[in-house]
Amino acid sequence: MxxxxxxxxxxxxxxxxxxxxxxxxxxxxxxxxxxxxxxxxxxxxxxxxxxxxxxxxxxxxxxxxxxxxxxxxxxxxxxxxxxxxxxxxxxxxxxxxxxxxxxxxxxxxxxxxxxxxxxxxxxxxxxxxxxxxxxxxxxxxxxxxxxxxxxxxxxxxxxxxxxxxxxxxxxxxxxxxxxxxxxxxxxxxxxxxxxxxxxxxxxxxxxxxxxxxxxxxxxxxxxxxxxxxxxxxxxxxxxxxxxxxxxxxLPAVAPLPGDLAEGHVRVTGTDETFLQHIEASGHLFVSDEPKSVGGGNAGPTPYDLLLAGLGSCTSMTIRMVATRENIPLENVSVTLSHDRRHCDDCFTGIEGAKGDKKGRLDVIERHIVLTGELDDAQRARLLRVANLCPVHRTLENTPVIKTDLADPA
Structure with a gap:
């Protein structure tokens, strides 16, 4: 601005x-x-x-x-x-x-x-x-x-x-x-x-x-x-x-009137088509789209951020449980991708999966690499933990999104 x-x-x-x-x-x-x-x-x-x-x-x-x-x-x-x-x-x-x-x-x-x-x-x-x-x-x-x-x-x-x-x-x-x-x-x-x-x-x-x-x-x-x-x-x-x-x-940051409460995020548009400024927990960063679709590629896309949220939550949860249970985990790496597929290709083996009116289903693939001297039981335990991370559960629970128009600050 x-x-x-x-x-x-x-x-x-x-x-x-x-x-x-x-x-x-x-x-x-x-x-x-x-x-x-x-x-x-x-x-x-x-x-x-x-x-x-x-x-x-x-x-x-x-x-x-x-x-x-x-x-x-x-x-x-x-x-x-x-x-x-x-x-x-x-x-x-x-x-x-x-x-x-x-x-x-x-x-x-x-x-x-x-x-x-x-x-x-x-x-x-x-x-x-x-x-x-x-x-x-x-x-x-x-x-x-x-x-x-x-x-x-x-x-x-x-x-x-x-x-x-x-x-x-x-x-x-x-x-x-x-x-x-x-x-x-x-x-x-x-x-x-x-x-x-x-x-x-x-x-x-x-x-x-x-x-x-x-x-x-x-x-x-x-x-x-x-x-x-x-x-x-x-x-x-x-x-x-x-x-x-x-x-x-730089000088210490003093709390400012109107600062966002913990757990709240503010996204503000710019004079560029896709570029967005994001404020979360006192951090500032941007989101954008690739140049191939008219963006400036100045930051991750909205779906990148969605996948990053799931991936980071997965890694955090695995690390937390491994530490608590003395599992000798050295590191976690999570790679994710998102796709929309025809339901006939997706329903098999996915309990409760529901597609949209066009017969398509959102599919997120998550590949987890665990490093460390882990036995089969420990690896299986941490894989189960991955499916219990809070963001994973939120996405699977089909959250209700309530939207209204607010007055300018």
Whole structure:
């Protein structure tokens, strides 16, 4: 769920922002800083922010001054300006929801979140994606324009098919930043994500960032991802790693008014056809359909979840009984599948089986693998236990489903 708005920057210009809200409980809030000359609507910014929201992290992405839909001139979007814009974004997020606990920066945005983190007391974790170690690394991509700007002339530079203007102040503001000192004094958990074959910002930058920082710090390779993180799968992987890594460093979750009671599940639709956000027992995840039927394959299908519920309950019940009865079970593996078959093919040997009006029957096949030094009697005992698991019994008992229309919360 995306909320678009604007907020004032340091000099009064309005910055364009998009807040990605989780469908269910908000675990924490995060602030995303986009790459140099990109925007909040770049593929990486959108993919990562939305994937973080699916993990329960409300994430604000915004356009730096002079970029995207934000007001101002690009020449004013130098590094010091980026830092000031991040502080203004933090204020905006604090007013709208809560101060950010997590900062995520892509490319030069990564250098910016390192620089600003110590000035934001609420921040407990910082993640960089393809970030340069030195801020002035960006100047190496347009040496002629940099030289011209240093002579006091306005210089046009070409980046990503766009013509932008820089001046001497822009170049000067990109220099003289001691990122090593900032990293040594970060006092926040740091995650460095970088692609080994990044052709824009080499992997040596990740090594320098990691070496300069103090623990807790972590490094994750983005394998063959490109610098701009344009593949959705790479962005989702990065976001999943960030969300899982950040969890221990985020503030404790306080109970929120209206939280679901134990045993209740909430499913909320999205603006995509099949994608659903699921909230259960304080956990957030998604369900989707395969791409072959028009879905995005962002999560398990409804039938996958049904089978997973039966399989996990089966495994839990077997393990519980084996432990209680001192059966030397080492592990349980349950593989399940669902099919709809014609009743004539299914009724034999299935007591009480009933098909639908078209003569079809839902059949779930469950294959259980038990490992351990088990004798035949113990294996038979655990097989009987499998058929007594609570979810199995619920499915066989043909539960009554009562449905009504409720008022919006």
């Amino acid at each position: 995306t909320e678009n708005f604007t907020f004032p920057a340091r000099d009064g210009q309005m910055l364009s922002a998009s807040l990605e809200r989780p469908a269910g409980r908000i675990r924490a809030t995060a602030l995303f800083a986009h790459c140099f000359t990109c925007s909040k609507d770049s593929l990486a910014a959108r993919y990562v922010s939305r994937a973080l929201a699916e993990a329960g992290l409300a994430t604000l992405r915004f356009d730096f001054t002079g970029l995207g839909s934000s007001e101002g001139a690009f020449a004013d979007s130098h590094f010091a300006g980026n830092i000031a814009d991040l502080k203004a974004a933090c204020d905006a997020l604090s007013e709208r929801l809560a101060p950010p606990s997590l900062l995520v920066g892509h490319s030069l945005g990564g250098a910016a979140v390192i620089a600003v983190a110590k000035n934001l007391p609420s921040v407990t974790a910082v993640a960089t994606i393809g970030a340069p170690f030195a801020v002035d690394h960006v100047l190496s991509h347009f040496p002629d324009g940099t030289a011209k700007a240093r002579r006091g002339e306005a210089a046009e530079i070409e980046i990503g098919g766009r013509t932008l203007v820089i001046d001497a102040d822009f170049v000067a503001q990109m220099q003289g930043h001691d990122q090593a000192d900032r990293l040594a004094d970060l006092n926040r958990a740091l995650l460095v994500l970088h692609a080994p074959r990044d052709q824009i910002v080499g992997i040596d930058n990740a090594s320098q960032i990691f070496a300069a920082a103090k623990h807790p710090k972590s490094f994750v390779s983005l394998n063959d991802a490109n610098h701009l993180l344009t593949r959705k799968s790479d962005a989702h992987y990065a976001a999943a790693v960030i969300a899982a890594w950040a969890e221990p460093y």
